[in-house]
Amino acid sequence: MRTVIFDLDGTLADTSGDLLEAANACFRMMGHGDVLVHGTDAGVALRGGRMMLTHGLHRVGQFDADTVDSYYPVLLDAYAEKIDVHTFLYPSAMEAVERLKSAGYGVGICTNKPEGHADLLLQRLGIRDAFAALVGADTLPVRKPDPAPLRETAKRAGGDPDLCLLVGDSDTDRNTARAAGVPSVLVTFGPSGEDMAALEPEALLHDFAHLPDLVPELIGHPGAPAKAARA
Template structure:
């Protein structure tokens, strides 16, 4: 059965504001509670907590891996308290998943967000039932771009790896798809800080309205 495997942050949902708030909570201990901004740093926020902590250190002229290592658990704790305060699905996400259901296409999530946070977020947003499987950064012993989480997401949702496709927004997602040997569709929603790193995906979409046609074109119309 055909399966679309989605990244979460920056692909299905705009989580940037809540992630930036959690990172700024950490930098508040250094006297910079508003170091990162939604305007300039949303694209980096989509790459996760560590990326934001590293960016903040760069802005402060700090090359302190110890700070990132120490603050990351604090960031996750702060984020868990308000993980859906501002987060919302990108336009047409839910309608698109429903259309895939009509087409007989599975949907799954493969994210480098800790699984408990990912499960909690999707559940709070009322959409957990739409995804046959959710694999987080700690579900297995490896995470993206290792192929194992993607494969687990496909199989867990009842799909076949050879009839699957990855939808993501970062080089990590691109590398994951290439490691598995499946097509990669990348989203570009115009956030400053997005960085495909020179990756050449099989397709780029700017709206979820485009996705069903692109997926069926890559995987074929037969079941």
Template sequence: MAGTVVFDLDGTLADTSADLIGAANSCFEARGMGPLLDPVQDALVAFHGGRAMLRAGYARAAQEMLLPPGAEDQDYPRLLEFYGRNIAVHTRLYPGVEEALRQLAADGHILAVCTNKPEALAETLLRELGIRDAFASLIGADTLPVRKPDPRPYTAAVEQAGGDPANSFLVGDTETDRKTAAAAGVRVALVGFGPEGNAISRLAPDALLEDFGQLPELARDWLGVRDPVSA
């Protein structure tokens, strides 16, 4: 019996950095600070989340502007609102994603998403990108009271998809994903084409993906394939 492949979203399935940075910059511009983050140079910051982007921008403006108390809490909802309206302007799937998802499904694997993006935004983005129906479950940052690297969102993603956590693995792009897999007791494959490139190997993942074309064979090795008798 084949198993479950669980995917992170931002930086793993799709490069969302430019639209995330755009949302953060909209908050800075509303305060008269200009676009403080660069969509290319600050891509890694984007994948650490909305609040991380806001703090990075505030730090750059600290010498020029006195921010009011609670600026982060005020701007975070504004960031999410702007992002929700501009969620797929520049965002693109990484090359080979759709082909890999089709092959994984053909091999009998269950597919799921576990992300620290708010669930409603993740749902919208996956539909905008045309791949929502490939996944049997979706767990977002606010689906449960906890988020990654707590293992419970990962376990929930597998179980809601109808899989067994003991026969699953995670595909991600950050240290958070590495820690999530360790906490859940599963293997992790990290992508080597995100903002860090092959430098992500510093986290010693169980596998490093140079491209999505490698993923189906890795899943066959780690999870097996569907028994044709029971297919």
């Protein structure tokens, strides 16, 4: 089976608002107030909890690696409590997923969000059952851009890891796909969308409505001989 594997944050959903709220909860505990700004710091948010803490502490001139380490679990707890307040799915995302499934592709999620948080968010959004597999940052001993999580997601979704495609929104996703020897499609509607072309993915995606027509061009049609997947 050919599979289409999705990143989560910044790809299927804009999770930046709730991530920034969790980071600011930590900064308030430190006595700094709300350091990170909605919208402006969305790209930082989608780089993960440690990056938000690091960026914010540099902004107030009090960066310390030990502080990042000590507040990271606090951030995760705060995020879990309010994980879906501001988060929203990108337009046509789930319609594209369902069209791909109907066409015979397997679908899964490979994210650098901790698996428990990813699962919780997908449950809250009501879309967990749409995906045959979920691999998070802590599912395996390694995380993206190591290719192992992507290949494992494809396997768990019932597919051949050599016949998958990764839809993402960052250099991490581009490098993961490259390391796995498979195509990547990077979305341009996320916070870092204007930077995606420079990463030279196999394709750019401006609207999820176009994804089901794009996939066969990159990995072939379901049931086609493997040699027909890509030139």
